[in-house]
Amino acid sequence: MKRFLEGLANVDRRILFLLVVVVILVPIMHPLALPGLKVTDSVRGVYDQIEKLPPRSTIAISFDFDPASKPELYPMALAVTRHAFKKDLKVIGMNLWITGTGLADEILTAAAAEHGKRYGEDYVFLGWQPSPIAVITGVFTDIYKIFSKDQKGNDTRALPVMKGFRSFQQLDYFVELGAGSPGLPHWVQYGADKFKIKMGGGCTAVSEPGYRPYYPVQITGLIPAMKGAAEYESLIGKPDKAYAGLDAISLGHFLILLALAMCNLIPVLTRFTK
């Protein structure tokens, strides 16, 4: 028995990696539909703000993430964009992470196609510009000085969706979906707090404990990682990739808890076993 326990304590790390892969793959192959998803107030805080906007209100979304954090941020970005188009809002998209430009474009294009929205009339993608703090302060003072052209090279002023729009101070709501720096703290500090506009946020799981203090005074809501995205998907009635991924994450957590418990129990058991 002692030998078995010692063998268990010194198991090859690659076996653990394999176990993790199995635990994540099983729910992908056979969805388990584990119960227990509850919509939290912070996710509802973003949803409610978008939900109560009248049609043709203007909302901006900053997609500040790159492919490395795609699984966490992409589903919520898609869900929020879908919600905005479903409510017939005008959407201004942009990003502060240069390597995420393609993803942001893809999300806007996909969500727009689902709802029959037209580029330039219902939404625009401004793209990326360097120096994030200058960009944030710039879009809140005169957007055309920062984005004289959109991502496709069109004259931004000439687009119908931008008619009468001068700066982010005119926004009805702003959503920042960020994987790190530059991200939510920058938008809060240099944008929302300074120019007193309502904003909501979405972030990776790692960032969540650090961003919590902003809610509810500085941001109306916070969508944390895949779990938050799954909540948002359920709110808009369109369960998608994040919702499906919750089973895998739950099982993964269970495996980690099991491993932690064993790591602590094995030394104790070894002491009392021959």
Place this chain on the structure above:
Amino acid sequence: MNDFTMVLGAWVATGLTLCIFSFLYEDNPLFKMAEHLYIGVTIGYSLTSLIFNSMGPNIYEPLKAGRLLPILPTLLGLGFLTRFFPKWSWLSRISFAFVMGYSSGLTIPTAIVSQFLKQLEGTVYPLLTRKQGLLDFSLPALGHDFTVLVLVVGLLSVLIYFFFSVEHKGPVKAASKVGIYFIMVYLGAAFGTTVMGRFSLLYGRLFDLYTYRGAKYHYATPVLLVLVVLFLVVYDAKYKKPADAA
């Protein structure tokens, strides 16, 4: 997106994912290739985006149209590059001075408001306003009060823990000890959410690998998985030294 690009994209994504995952077995040339490719592609993409989406419309086009104002920021930007030439490196001080002055002027007042005063407001506000009304002693109302109490006790005790101007003994020691527990809870929450984040990332990659396994993508995952495993076996047999195996 036509079929060919879709299949090619799937094969590239699958191959590179498997190459990166091969590091979990051991360090190997496939992993190194994928790693270097990732860095190269990122820099190449960033540079071309910078040139065509930023420098083009903001510098080249205005100058071409006869507007000379962009010359000033361009010169300030070029000033940074003089660091590479010792004779001219003093010029970079002007650029640095501009950036330091601009950043400090912008950051200091906004940081005081956003990262300090507003956060203070967020802590004090629930103490002064009771959402459910002053005389409501129902379970949700009491639950809200308890949450506020935990928040305030946590804030004060953690602040006391980091207050080193007074010796930590007596009530200060007790309060700072409570602060340690709050910090530990925060670190536990941070670890938990980090695990969740990492699992989400793994889920994303495995989901794609699972998607690309079928005939629609010409069996990208199984074919490339076999090839990567074969490579690792051959690499192990041919190049692994006995010392590495030990």
